Amino acid sequence: MSLPRIASLLFILVLLLTACTPASPATPEVPTAAALPESTDVPTDVAATETVDQPISGKLVIYSGRSEPLIQPVIDAFKAEYPEVEVLLKAGSNSEIANALIEEQANTQADLFITTELFTVQSLAQQGIFQPYRPAAADQLPPEFVDPNNNWIGLTLRARVIMYNTDLVVPEDLPTSIFDLTDPKWKGKIAAAGSTNGSMQAQIAAMRQLLGEEETEAWLQGLLDNEVTFFGGHTDVRKAVGAGEFALGLVNHYYYHLQLAEGSKVGVIYPDQGDGQLGLITNTTAVAVVKGAQNVSAAQAFVDFLVSEQGQKLFAEQNYEYPLLPGVPLRDGVQPLESFRLAEVNVAEAALDSDATFDLMEKLELP
Amino acid sequence: MNRSDAPMPPALVSPLQRLRAASNRLTTRSAFPVLLAGLAGLVALFLAVPVVYIILRAVGADGEAWQRLLQARLWKLLGNTLLLMLAVTGGALVTGASMAWLTERSDLPGRKYFRWMFALPLAIPAYIGGIVHLALLRPRGGMLPRLLENLLGQPVYTPSPLGFWGAAFILILFTFPYVYLLSGAAFRSQHASLEEAARMLGYRPLRTFFSVALPAMRPGLLAGALLVALDILAEYGTVALLRYETFSSAIFVQLSGRYDRSAAAVLSGVLVGLAVIILWAELRSQGRARFTQMESSWRPAPTIRLGKWRIPALLVAGGVAFTSLLVPVGVLTTWSIQAVLDPETLRSVLHSGSMGFSNFAWNSLWTSFLAALLAITLSVPVALFSVRHPSRISRFIARVCQVGYAIPGVVIALSLVLLVNRALPFLYATPLIVVIAYVLRHVPQAVRASEAALNQVSPTLEEAARVSGRTPVQAFVQVTFPLILPGLLAGGALVFLTSLKELPATLLLRPAGFDTLAVRVWVWASDGFYVQAAPAALFLVLISAVPLSFLLRREQIFK
Numbered sequence: 001m002s003l004p005r006i007a008s009l010l011f012i013l014v015l016l017l018t019a020c021t022p023a024s025p026a027t028p029e030v031p032t033a034a035a036l037p038e039s040t041d042v043p044t045d046v047a048a049t050e051t052v053d054q055p056i057s058g059k060l061v062i063y064s065g066r067s068e069p070l071i072q073p074v075i076d077a078f079k080a081e082y083p084e085v086e087v088l089l090k091a092g093s094n095s096e097i098a099n100a101l102i103e104e105q106a107n108t109q110a111d112l113f114i115t116t117e118l119f120t121v122q123s124l125a126q127q128g129i130f131q132p133y134r135p136a137a138a139d140q141l142p143p144e145f146v147d148p149n150n151n152w153i154g155l156t157l158r159a160r161v162i163m164y165n166t167d168l169v170v171p172e173d174l175p176t177s178i179f180d181l182t183d184p185k186w187k188g189k190i191a192a193a194g195s196t197n198g199s200m201q202a203q204i205a206a207m208r209q210l211l212g213e214e215e216t217e218a219w220l221q222g223l224l225d226n227e228v229t230f231f232g233g234h235t236d237v238r239k240a241v242g243a244g245e246f247a248l249g250l251v252n253h254y255y256y257h258l259q260l261a262e263g264s265k266v267g268v269i270y271p272d273q274g275d276g277q278l279g280l281i282t283n284t285t286a287v288a289v290v291k292g293a294q295n296v297s298a299a300q301a302f303v304d305f306l307v308s309e310q311g312q313k314l315f316a317e318q319n320y321e322y323p324l325l326p327g328v329p330l331r332d333g334v335q336p337l338e339s340f341r342l343a344e345v346n347v348a349e350a351a352l353d354s355d356a357t358f359d360l361m362e363k364l365e366l367p
Numbered sequence: 368m369n370r371s372d373a374p375m376p377p378a379l380v381s382p383l384q385r386l387r388a389a390s391n392r393l394t395t396r397s398a399f400p401v402l403l404a405g406l407a408g409l410v411a412l413f414l415a416v417p418v419v420y421i422i423l424r425a426v427g428a429d430g431e432a433w434q435r436l437l438q439a440r441l442w443k444l445l446g447n448t449l450l451l452m453l454a455v456t457g458g459a460l461v462t463g464a465s466m467a468w469l470t471e472r473s474d475l476p477g478r479k480y481f482r483w484m485f486a487l488p489l490a491i492p493a494y495i496g497g498i499v500h501l502a503l504l505r506p507r508g509g510m511l512p513r514l515l516e517n518l519l520g521q522p523v524y525t526p527s528p529l530g531f532w533g534a535a536f537i538l539i540l541f542t543f544p545y546v547y548l549l550s551g552a553a554f555r556s557q558h559a560s561l562e563e564a565a566r567m568l569g570y571r572p573l574r575t576f577f578s579v580a581l582p583a584m585r586p587g588l589l590a591g592a593l594l595v596a597l598d599i600l601a602e603y604g605t606v607a608l609l610r611y612e613t614f615s616s617a618i619f620v621q622l623s624g625r626y627d628r629s630a631a632a633v634l635s636g637v638l639v640g641l642a643v644i645i646l647w648a649e650l651r652s653q654g655r656a657r658f659t660q661m662e663s664s665w666r667p668a669p670t671i672r673l674g675k676w677r678i679p680a681l682l683v684a685g686g687v688a689f690t691s692l693l694v695p696v697g698v699l700t701t702w703s704i705q706a707v708l709d710p711e712t713l714r715s716v717l718h719s720g721s722m723g724f725s726n727f728a729w730n731s732l733w734t735s736f737l738a739a740l741l742a743i744t745l746s747v748p749v750a751l752f753s754v755r756h757p758s759r760i761s762r763f764i765a766r767v768c769q770v771g772y773a774i775p776g777v778v779i780a781l782s783l784v785l786l787v788n789r790a791l792p793f794l795y796a797t798p799l800i801v802v803i804a805y806v807l808r809h810v811p812q813a814v815r816a817s818e819a820a821l822n823q824v825s826p827t828l829e830e831a832a833r834v835s836g837r838t839p840v841q842a843f844v845q846v847t848f849p850l851i852l853p854g855l856l857a858g859g860a861l862v863f864l865t866s867l868k869e870l871p872a873t874l875l876l877r878p879a880g881f882d883t884l885a886v887r888v889w890v891w892a893s894d895g896f897y898v899q900a901a902p903a904a905l906f907l908v909l910i911s912a913v914p915l916s917f918l919l920r921r922e923q924i925f926k
Binding site: 061067069090091092095103104106109110196230233235236362365367 | 440505506513607610612620622623628715784785788792795796877878879880881890893894895896
């Protein structure tokens with residue numbers, strides 16, 4: 001091994017390293033130092049409405065159960081409003097982030113938690129992970145979507161629907177209920193999200209409450225017997241249905257719209273609308289300010305932004321979701337929820353049972 | 368890899384030994400070995416803490432967690448993990464050894480290029496290879512089945528890359544280079560007379576191969592196989608992607624599932640136990656794998672003519688290189704070009720998550736570089752102590768420093784999260800904790816490299832420096848260090864390479880807004896955005912190729 005060669009390789013390495021530095025705006029340490037004095041200015045127990053005159057800046061750490069592509073546009077719009085704030089995002093599954101929040105209780109890292117269903121946020125609220133905050137717009141939201149203790153506030157609704165490939169399914173064959181998915185005629189033709197997905201977990205939790213353990217287990221077992229393919233996330237599901245790999249997909253409604261926008265031949269069914277049927281299962285996305293947050297003023301500004309007309313419009317337009325703020329229009333083509341019968345779930349009760357949901361998925365070895 | 372600590376010519380031994388004995392007396396009186404022992408002990412302690420902690424957590428977990436796991440999952444996971452480990456190890460052995468035979472012993476055309484093509488898949492993390500092959504082969508929706516369907520007008524059955532067989536296939540493709548490199552070295556050092564003797568006894572070529580050539584390579588093959596086995600135990604990305612559940616992926620699911628760490632700790636404890644057994648076997652095989660002495664009459668074994676087997680051999684070798692190197696790189700390049708050409712994709716490639724592309728590329732580079740630097744620094748006292756002052760204690764310390772091999776990234780992450788958050792909260796959720804995880808996991812490679820380098824430097828040189836009045840520290844800095852520097856750099860390059868590829872620990876430990884290339888690739892690909900993931904994946908492969916080719920060029924045949 002010759003020294004010149006080592007030297008030249010080291011040189012290349014150093015070149016590589018330095019080539020990448022100027023592009024990154026600053027080393028991570030610099031903004032920290034700059035941010036610290038400002039964020040410590042804000043007393044953490046400040047009352048909700050008194051932050052108006054504080055200059056909002058510094059780092060804002062967001063833990064998000066919404067996957068990155070579904071939150072990034074909102075963050076970008078927020079940054080346009082508050083250029084002084086540096087938003088740091090950690091996206092993952094709801095329960096993964098919930099675990100991190102519990103772990104970090106004594107050593108808080110996050111300022112905000114955004115989730116895709118209420119059970120996780122409710123369960124964490126019961127464990128005292130959050131601090132109350134009630135944005136001014138909360139009064140305009142339907143009361144059932146604001147935590148009575150103001151620990152969390154709802155953002156949008158999503159419906160659990162069945163999307164299908166119009167080339168593969170004829171209209172008269174279409175399922176009308178999620179229980180049709182266990183029909184052997186669909187064997188091997190269905191895709192869904194697996195047990196690590198928050199929306200799927202929430203659906204199972206909701207069904208456990210509405211139907212009881214046994215019937216939910218029978219349904220899940222039916223899906224497994226029917227050789228449903230479980231993906232890690234819904235993007236895979238929608239793409240697979242769009243590509244004709246599967247006839248049916250159990251997804252959140254906006255995945256149908258996203259796939260349709262890509263030009264695929266897909267249709268959608270809002271299931272369980274008949275008499276005696278379950279009703280449409282919906283999930284509520286929500287946000288909460290973490291107790292011990294370093295940057296409460298920015299966190300509260302972000303919450304305000306999310307429930308503002310501008311923020312709600314972003315969710316509705318970019319991601320076809322159902323905004324909770326009245327008066328914000330749905331994106332074209334999205335069927336209004338008022339036309340459906342919704343399944344009614346008691347969130348607080350279901351949240352207490354979250355362990356039982358995990359037990360059930362584990363017992364059935366849901367992928 | 369070339370640990371040719373050739374014995375000294377006998378004439379020189381006795382005076383030298385006397386001198387060494389004298390200087391041993393000299394050094395034992397000084398404080399240096401004590402200092403060295405202390406440093407090495409501290410390093411070992413640092414490395415052992417996370418393992419001990421996780422095992423204590425596993426043992427201390429409440430009976431209910433154990434019982435629930437024992438009833439439902441433990442046996443299945445154990446079976447799954449062992450089955451995959453055996454299949455991949457076997458497959459990698461067969462592929463690696465036969466490719467090594469083809470390039471080192473036969474007259475395969477284009478051997479020079481095939482050597483590179485069989486070694487370079489080490490620069491491709493298995494999960495990236497998995498992403499590519501999954502996109503190509505996925506039943507019904509993959510590119511290949513759809514192409515065939517369009518060509519032939521009807522659906523054609525193609526093997527699925529999912530599940531056990533898919534995972535085994537992908538992992539064999541991206542781990543066989545370990546076996547290839549180790550057995551290639553063994554093939555090259557083989558003595559011609561061995562096989563000549565067998566042939567004179569009337570053995571046919573095939574029988575010669577199985578009864579002479581192969582057994583002589585056993586140490587090299589065994590070392591390669593055990594490295595592959597440890598790799599499979601730690602593998603997370605590929606098995607998660609291809610939906611085959613092993614311990615690593617089950618721990619990950621546990622961590623992101625119920626709000627209870629004890630089940631994850633129990634699974635981690637069992638996994639570490641399993642890995643320690645394999646590591647122990649590996650260390651033993653290392654101890655026995657003494658290199659054959661190269662006498663003056665050594666001649667390389669003759670090249671075997673393939674004759675009518677030339678074309679089939681070429682096809683097989685080409686097929687291996689095609690699936691393990693050309694396909695992934697080709698597909699990633701195509702996707703990258705697509706991503707660059709599509710303005711919207713390009714925008715999200717450049718500004719995704721909280722940061723831009725350059726930001727997470729830079730994160731990958733500096734964390735891996737720092738980890739390499741730290742790992743090498745920590746390895747030096749351990750190697751010095753174990754090589755220069757062999758004793759039961761130094762051997763024990765060196766063994767403890769190998770334990771990182773046996774802790775999969777998921778387990779290191781779990782252990783660090785629990786440990787650091789309690790003991791060193793200010794370190795928690797900083798990039799440094801990611802670096803610490805890399806160091807813990809990859810120090811063994813650095814220790815081995817440093818030991819190998821030291822073994823090649825005769826202690827007489829240091830003794831000469833000592834006799835001429837240098838302190839032990841001066842002797843090390845002025846004499847030993849310059850000589851072992853290339854070896855240390857090689858160890859550093861190896862740590863750098865493996866840290867770049869590390870996925871599960873980075874995923875679990877990264878602070879908010881801190882992404883590396885590996886994490887970005889994973890996040891995008893698991894959301895189904897393959898084209899978006901491609902530029903980062905390609906860049907990761909390319910920068911991994913730099914330290915890898917540096918390592919390969921240390922070997923004679925890659926010059």
